[in-house]
Amino acid sequence: MTISKYRSDMKRFVNFSHIVLWDEILGVVLAIIVFMSTIRILEVFATSKKVRNIVKVFEQCGKELFWYGTTFVYILLGFAFFGWFLFGPYLLSYMTIYKCLTTLCLPIIGKSTFTEIDENNPILAKIFFTFYIIAVVFFVLSIFLSILCASIDNVVGNKKEETHTDIIEYIMTKFTKMFNKSGNKGKDVNVPLVRKEYNRPKLYKLYDMANM
Incomplete structure (x- = not known):
């Protein structure tokens, strides 16, 4: 309505004060909504x-x-x-x-x-x-x-040690492990063969066949 009055006669004075007032009210409402949304996001990340x-x-x-x-x-x-x-x-x-x-x-x-x-x-x-x-x-x-x-x-x-786990850290750990497992599937795993040495019992010296 106000814009139509302005466009009909641009030399005529048109009061835009109510539009400015509603624009400020809209800014305040948006600020409150953003503040409440931020509080909700903080509640989600509260763990x-x-x-x-x-x-x-x-x-x-x-x-x-x-x-x-x-x-x-x-x-x-x-x-x-x-x-x-x-x-x-x-x-x-x-x-x-x-x-x-x-x-x-x-x-x-x-x-x-x-x-x-x-x-x-x-x-x-x-x-x-x-x-x-x-x-x-x-x-x-x-x-x-x-x-x-x-x-x-x-x-x-x-600060004391807390018993409950951090959900976000737990999710990130599982997520990285999933990708690490998928990346290591095609790789060959070389298992070194280690020869174990056993100590002979002391009684073996009494029955050493080489010295007989």
């Missing part, structure tokens, strides 16, 4: 030792990660409000708090957004971006890695 070790790591550091995540959200919201206050009236990417959060998450994954704020206000942009990189990218993410490394050390240190 693997590697997956069990990963689950144990997050079980041990779950409480620390919760409080760490709460602190990280507070820090990120503080920088988002500060960026919205400084650059919101001038830049589209800082116009709302949601857009500020989205823009501030980009440097965490390695994409810099410094150019647009530097062109607007060079002095405040350098101060804001420097404090954000030091506080979030270096300090906060280093704490996250230290929590994970400590939990990994505890899991590896407390």
Whole structure:
């Protein structure tokens, strides 16, 4: 309906806001479906030792990660409000708090957004971006890695031998043995003939016919 209005008169203003809203809802629904599918796949591979070790790591550091995540959200919201206050009236990417959060998450994954704020206000942009990189990218993410490394050390240190076998390793072992057997069918197997030596009993010397 909206596309037909646009095609009928391209100079006429057509509101696409509801289409954008439904597109964002679709993205959220797809993200939830992918997340649930990933959880189901992890349940399938739950018998693997590697997956069990990963689950144990997050079980041990779950409480620390919760409080760490709460602190990280507070820090990120503080920088988002500060960026919205400084650059919101001038830049589209800082116009709302949601857009500020989205823009501030980009440097965490390695994409810099410094150019647009530097062109607007060079002095405040350098101060804001420097404090954000030091506080979030270096300090906060280093704490996250230290929590994970400590939990990994505890899991590896407390690891005990498990009685049940790993299903995935069992299947892979059987699979490789099947191909090894099929590849060795046409090959000749050389069995070395080993002559066994037997020690004569001591009484044999008494009845040695050669000395008689």
